[in-house]
Amino acid sequence: MASDHTRSAILAAAERLYADRGFGDVTLRDIVAEANVNLAAVNYHFGSKDELIAELFVTRSIATNRERLHELKTAEEQGGGRAPIEVILRALVGPTLRGCLGPQNQRSTAARFMIRASIESVPPIRRIKNREIDHLRKFVGAMRRSLPDRSDVEIYWGLNFALAMAHHTIRESERLTKLSEGKCDLDDVEDVVARVVSVATIALTAGRMEAKAPARALARDAR
Amino acid sequence: MASDHTRSAILAAAERLYADRGFGDVTLRDIVAEANVNLAAVNYHFGSKDELIAELFVTRSIATNRERLHELKTAEEQGGGRAPIEVILRALVGPTLRGCLGPQNQRSTAARFMIRASIESVPPIRRIKNREIDHLRKFVGAMRRSLPDRSDVEIYWGLNFALAMAHHTIRESERLTKLSEGKCDLDDVEDVVARVVSVATIALTAGRMEAKAPARALARDAR
DNA sequence: GATAGTTTCATACAACTGTTTGAATTGCAA
DNA sequence: TTGCAATTCAAACAGTTGTATGAAACTATC
Numbered sequence: 001m002a003s004d005h006t007r008s009a010i011l012a013a014a015e016r017l018y019a020d021r022g023f024g025d026v027t028l029r030d031i032v033a034e035a036n037v038n039l040a041a042v043n044y045h046f047g048s049k050d051e052l053i054a055e056l057f058v059t060r061s062i063a064t065n066r067e068r069l070h071e072l073k074t075a076e077e078q079g080g081g082r083a084p085i086e087v088i089l090r091a092l093v094g095p096t097l098r099g100c101l102g103p104q105n106q107r108s109t110a111a112r113f114m115i116r117a118s119i120e121s122v123p124p125i126r127r128i129k130n131r132e133i134d135h136l137r138k139f140v141g142a143m144r145r146s147l148p149d150r151s152d153v154e155i156y157w158g159l160n161f162a163l164a165m166a167h168h169t170i171r172e173s174e175r176l177t178k179l180s181e182g183k184c185d186l187d188d189v190e191d192v193v194a195r196v197v198s199v200a201t202i203a204l205t206a207g208r209m210e211a212k213a214p215a216r217a218l219a220r221d222a223r
Numbered sequence: 224m225a226s227d228h229t230r231s232a233i234l235a236a237a238e239r240l241y242a243d244r245g246f247g248d249v250t251l252r253d254i255v256a257e258a259n260v261n262l263a264a265v266n267y268h269f270g271s272k273d274e275l276i277a278e279l280f281v282t283r284s285i286a287t288n289r290e291r292l293h294e295l296k297t298a299e300e301q302g303g304g305r306a307p308i309e310v311i312l313r314a315l316v317g318p319t320l321r322g323c324l325g326p327q328n329q330r331s332t333a334a335r336f337m338i339r340a341s342i343e344s345v346p347p348i349r350r351i352k353n354r355e356i357d358h359l360r361k362f363v364g365a366m367r368r369s370l371p372d373r374s375d376v377e378i379y380w381g382l383n384f385a386l387a388m389a390h391h392t393i394r395e396s397e398r399l400t401k402l403s404e405g406k407c408d409l410d411d412v413e414d415v416v417a418r419v420v421s422v423a424t425i426a427l428t429a430g431r432m433e434a435k436a437p438a439r440a441l442a443r444d445a446r
Numbered sequence: 447g448a449t450a451g452t453t454t455c456a457t458a459c460a461a462c463t464g465t466t467t468g469a470a471t472t473g474c475a476a
Numbered sequence: 477t478t479g480c481a482a483t484t485c486a487a488a489c490a491g492t493t494g495t496a497t498g499a500a501a502c503t504a505t506c
Contacts, residue, residue: 027462042465157418180379251494267453272494458496459495466487467487475481
């Protein structure tokens with residue numbers, strides 16, 4: 001074990017390079033040069049390039065999932081086993097959005113890395129994402145408890161659309177900024193979270209609980 | 224020019240292999256073997272590997288965009304320059320969804336290729352997608368005309384969320400099927416289109432035109 | 447049927463990739 | 477200090493990749 005200095009230097013360098021240049025453009029030689037370590041150190045400490053990438057992604061992924069579940073658990077405890085659907089959806093998309101968006105010039109390396117991982121889909125990361133289903137099932141359960149008279153199919157579609165809006169907004173944040181000529185402020189993360197949650201909520205509740213549904217989904221900034 | 228047989232054999236083989244195995248796994252040697260042509264033929268006919276990929280994607284992309292604009296134009300002409308927002312959104316996401324989803328065992332090579340292009344994001348394809356903004360602006364224009372009292376910001380967000388739901392559903396169709404244990408039927412494309420359009424519509428109109436908004440967004444299959 | 451232009455072909459190239467090797471070095475315990 | 481394991485290092489390995497070359501085969505025109 002010793003100091004682990006080499007190991008963490010590789011992790012830091014790799015995360016930074018991948019964040020900046022993407023997975024396709026960065027070789028092990030780039031990484032070890034940035035980290036000032038020997039080429040063989042990567043295979044010594046991580047086994048392979050893919051395992052290095054996997055470790056980077058898993059670390060961040062676990063952190064996000066923990067935040068999600070913490071928010072969910074807190075909400076359900078406060079509501080005596082049942083949380084409002086808005087709060088559940090906020091727990092689902094909030095941590096991801098907060099982890100990736102925010103003022104561009106002060107985005108952490110981790111944030112930029114996760115955006116890359118969301119845009120480029122390399123095998124080791126895809127493998128990990130496929131294991132995420134069990135995690136999502138916990139949200140399905142909470143959503144069922146929150147909306148007991150909604151069918152499973154509706155729940156699944158609502159969850160799918162909520163994740164869709166969050167991930168797509170992250171992936172295509174640059175394009176949305178360009179398309180809207182800066183009118184869509186992606187630096188205001190809490191506003192983005194509120195928009196996604198609002199639309200997902202209304203999608204799941206429209207026609208059933210009109211009284212509880214937010215009156216205006218996207219109309220926050222209506223003139 | 225001659226028969227162009229070699230050229231089209233390469234295109235067909237490449238599309239099939241990329242659709243089946245993804246961009247990362249397929250080499251030029253795989254393609255020319257599948258097409259029964261010489262290795263040098265790719266560079267002779269297309270210049271480079273990236274230009275081959277670009278040509279494949281551009282072809283399908285142009286076809287989809289043409290369908291989209293045709294639906295949009297027809298709708299606006301029928302409505303005297305103004306189309307209902309649902310119809311505009313349907314023109315936006317319908318062709319893409321129809322082009323990619325549908326019964327798994329009878330999906331065309333083109334469909335499976337476009338799904339790949341949506342999942343794996345390789346440089347030549349990314350470059351083309353970035354040019355798509357002008358195309359989207361035409362939909363922004365139509366949406367403005369349809370919803371004259373909605374602010375631009377709302378329009379942009381609505382467009383973003385509509386595309387998000389469509390593309391994410393395509394990208395993650397397998398995962399949604401697995402998560403829902405088959406309860407979400409992604410083979411019923413028109414149902415998927417209706418769901419996406421419904422949610423996007425309600426997101427854009429909620430709180431303004433309650434009378435026109437569909438009463439139940441996701442409630443089609445409520446028990 | 448010779449000629450010019452296009453297309454095909456086998457082959458080589460040059461560069462880059464992740465990984466392995468085995469020796470050198472380091473750090474720590476006895 | 478000695479000995480042993482963990483770590484670092486330079487170097488090479490083995491394979492693959494997209495691309496280039498120059499001759500051969502083909503095609504159509506005159």
